Amino acid sequence: MSEPATLLRAVFGFDAFRPGQEEIVRAVATGQDVLAIMPTGGGKSLCYQLPALMRDGVTVVISPLIALMRDQVRALRAAGVEAGALNSGNTEEETEEVWNAIGAGRLKLLYLAPERLASVGARDMLQRVGVSLIAVDEAHCVSQWGHDFRPDYLRIGELRAALDVPVAAFTATADAETRAEIVERLFSTRPPQQFLRGFDRPNIHLAFAAKDSPRRQILDFAAARKGQSGIVYCGTRAKTETLSKALREAGHPAIYYHGGMEADDRRLAEQRFQQEDGLIVVATVAFGMGVDKPDIRWVAHADLPKSIEAYYQEIGRAGRDGAPAETLTLFGADDIRLRRSQIDEGLAPPERRMADHGRLNALLGLAEALDCRRATLLEYFGEEAQGCGKCDLCDRPADVFDGTEAVRKALSAILRTSEWFGSGHLIDILIGNPTEKVRAKGHEDLPTFGVGRDLKRGEWQAVFRQMMGHDLIRPNPDRHGALTMTDAALPILRGEDTIRLRRDTIAAAKARRPAVKTLVNEEDEPLLSALKAKRRELAEQQGVPAYIIFNDRTLIEMAEQRPESLDAMAKVSGVGTKKLDTYGATFLSVITGAVEEMHPTRLKAAARGGGDLYDRLMALQRDLHHGPDGTEKPLSCSASAIAKVVAAKPDTSAALERILGDRRTERFGAAFLDAISEAS
Template identity: 50%
Template sequence: MTNSPLAILKTVYGYDAFRGLQGEIVQHVIEGNNAFVLMPTGGGKSLCYQIPALARPGMGLVISPLIALMADQVSALRQAGVKAAALNSDLAGEDRYALWRDMQDGKLDLLYIAPETLLRGDILERLTRIPLSLIAIDEAHCLSQWGHDFRPSYRQLDALVTMFPDTPRMALTATADEPTRAEILSHLQIEEDDAFIAGFDRPNIRYAIQEKDNPRAQLKRFLKGHEGESGIVYCLSKRKTEETASWLREQGYDALAYHGGMDKADREANQARFQHGEAIIMVATIAFGMGIDKPDVRFVAHIDLPGSIEAYYQETGRAGRDGLPSDTMMLYGYEDIALRSRFIEESGAPDQRKHMERQKLDALLGLAETPSCRRQVLLSYFGDHCEPCGNCDTCAEPPQLFDGTIAAQKALSCIHRTGARFGQAYIVDVLLGVESDRVSQLGHDQISTWGIGKELDNRTWRAILRQLIALRFIDVDLTGHGGLSIADGGRQFLRDKPTLMLRVPSAPRPASGRDRVSGKAVSTTIPEEHRALFQALREKRSEIARTQNLPPYVIFHDKTLIELAAARPSSRAEMARVPGVGEAKLDRYGPAFLSVIAEQADL
């Protein structure tokens, strides 16, 4: 194999040119330099270490967090003709011995290993006797205590700096704010000049956030148009995960559950089904995390508030890794804010960590409540920027704003007059003048704020209270029963009385309605004249994948099938020009797919 980066890109991966910063990063590492690579999911981070590992003498060592993720990467590389393997706890004694022999004999291009395995026993010491082309640390944000997926074992990777001082080190991630980036660079002793920041934008993903009204009806509306496609639904609790998966099956969807409380074998079986299937919905907690390398996830829905913008960005980033159009939806409400705040306060973390987590939650609530472009707010959190995107709900349907100054004063006054110990529903009842035995017994039908909010409806008052909580004007009693009290920000507001613009809550849509920002199945975005061939190619891909017990996307991505359906190659030479078709795959699968194209041409 030639060592030219472009030649490797073409012969192994089937592409004629690098994207974005890929070429610069690849050349930088081939020359023996360290590199920190921040690139959005689907941006091609893997090529940034795989190609230098193939171009440089020795074996590339790749540190990856999960066995499932490693297995996916190894399968894909072997399909492309690369000699790759994974060393993990699943490997039996004889296979482990054979793998070490291959390493010693220089027969391996890339070795994937989890940090826990790397640091166990004498593995690190044995690797010092293997010539290494580079060391790549994937999901490097796990190293930082400020990262949302901190893993203590990653912290011990500092040892690589002293044990392999002359081997290029790479740290790669899709999710790292400035404190996280600084910590990664410091621990792995990578210089600022060796950092490559490719941005965070995922223009193929449509972002949408809705007030939680009827979560199941909202989820059902969201799924319309995604029939026959794979997606992920994130829930906050194990119980809700199980219940939602069961309900989706009742609705006719092929839905599976995944959470940390499941039996390990059941969890792994469900993940394997999701990876190998083409129309499966995985309902999961955040336990279903970084091991998701499935490129054809077409949608991600959060029916509960995620933990931070980093978590939201990474979890939504599991959609559309192949660059094709994909949808996301997040639902949230007053209860979500209270629950997330409670998690922070009861975490037992040091005060500094709690303060940081509160700031992260505030940033996420700012994203949820913004009347401006979601993508602009999301990217600005990471120090990136864009023009209004036109591909989010606030761009498609800009929310109405109203002067909520008086309404906010009424709400805060009502909380004060009732003793700052009642929850949202009770405060709204008092504002609306709703008669009840409880209100009468407590004498709150006699106070000055009784019925002063009748000009607005229940839904609007709930939206106002939620926004005031998000603005930190109101605190929620997390140890009691959700009682509301006036926060420092609220007292400042009552003193200064500045104009306060709030969002008008969107009208609830009927269960049978469609959101105007909902997406369409990728197959419907393909020109009509190409759809039959695209579907035939998908069926052939599934057939081949089943015989080899592989995920279909390891054979070819949907994007490659779309290109094949458009180009309709009739020869090996023509098929070789289609992006994503490398030499090994052309040899292995070219005849089968060319046969399908020829058959369709005769119809």
């Protein structure tokens, strides 16, 4: 076996390993199972490419994006290493070339998309070609609840068992929970040797800013770095197109990239970004994973990322050459609302959604950090750091104050309302706003009612946001977004600890323009998200578009009215007889947490607005079952007959007799006609 240092110089042209690389290379080369967490730009790919040359046989590299494969295959071939990729982006000639290299026994590294593992033919092929190592790049994709989950990554464990070869897994973004999940799914038979090589990227300057004319903020940031390659990440496809156009109009070479583009257009965009100096790509997160362009000088987020892991991975695409790079992340209340709704509308179990809210809280904590952002970021990943001098808060410290009293008031309001309400209702209590809901719940009698009149509504919203950033409170998915205290809040509530808040964030809330109008008010948003999640689940089960179940307007009305019975549900616009019968109980259970059992004919009556009358007539026939004095022969009406009476609402004995017949009309007629008259 050749020495790693010799191959490093001869093949890759490097005189020395980067910190931590050599011991990982030796572990992988000697056949040990390895899980390595290394910062982006830390040289992960070398840690499996070099061992591939030191070992006999083929190293299979499971990689999530075609762009990554193309970059690495191109670089390896330029270095004289036989490498190839099999993916949907190949031309026929490229695929044939790979198969020829496999057949001739020349291939050392074979890159595969995880989707290929679903093919029996691909697994059979891998068993024939002499695979000696499986390398898993971006291993966090195996985490079922992570931000980049790829279902086909779950097949890697099966492949490893079938081939009985070592596995080397690499990622730059994995907290302790994600690392544990990677070990469970990829290394279930024997634990791997783990290498944690740090998350710090000291060459990257970190900065956040509250949204204030965000397009202008991005244009100003790009203008100060004109001629430098950069990436702007956006939350929607449409925004990538409009923002790239604005950058071009401002004199920057800029293109857009998103998953809705044709494959050839995406490939051209990737190729241009690799080859052209100073080009800006405005993209969704579909772009960038695995793009190995070393001289990206800046990364900006026009919208808040999904999580702190996603943020770290995306900014990590800057400065891979070790030279200085800069970042800017914009955030606003609408971003946070969107990310919360995406979590609530997901189909994950409640405990996972609660954990995802915690991860989003961590990102808010970074956005609203009081001190050095790098220290806050590294602390999340379990590392200690002092002030870095290379972030906006080290450049210009935040204006902070003792916010213990305000936070304690908010926590008290949460506790005294049994953790059953969202921030909108809690703020109404704190500022003494006697809304109909506050009065209905008796909350104007709470000791906390009106204790927060010193702050305006927007300022309290900023306090609650910072409380989430400190992970003192989280939305409870089981209670449609009601705020629940975490263990970290208890010492503050009991007066055993204090907390600092950012004064500038709260002061900015006074002058900030109104938020974008939403479909429902803040209190109803979590319930609307839960209803949408249930709608999506049913639509996926039935293979139909979501609007076929219920349209948005119907769900909005459900969220606003919060019907507590199927009778009330029947009055919601868009809930007809058939849909009430099919979906009524299911959606009612989302709203109330319980399922109401109801006879089908009762459902139909409810759908026509006659549920109360149906119940009244059924009660009368039970009362008159043995006649007015309880001594006559039993007689009753069928549910369908009662439903017909409800639908027709006859106002004479003759009309009623046509439905019930003479015997039943004689027994029930007078009482039924009185009930019909009262209901009319």
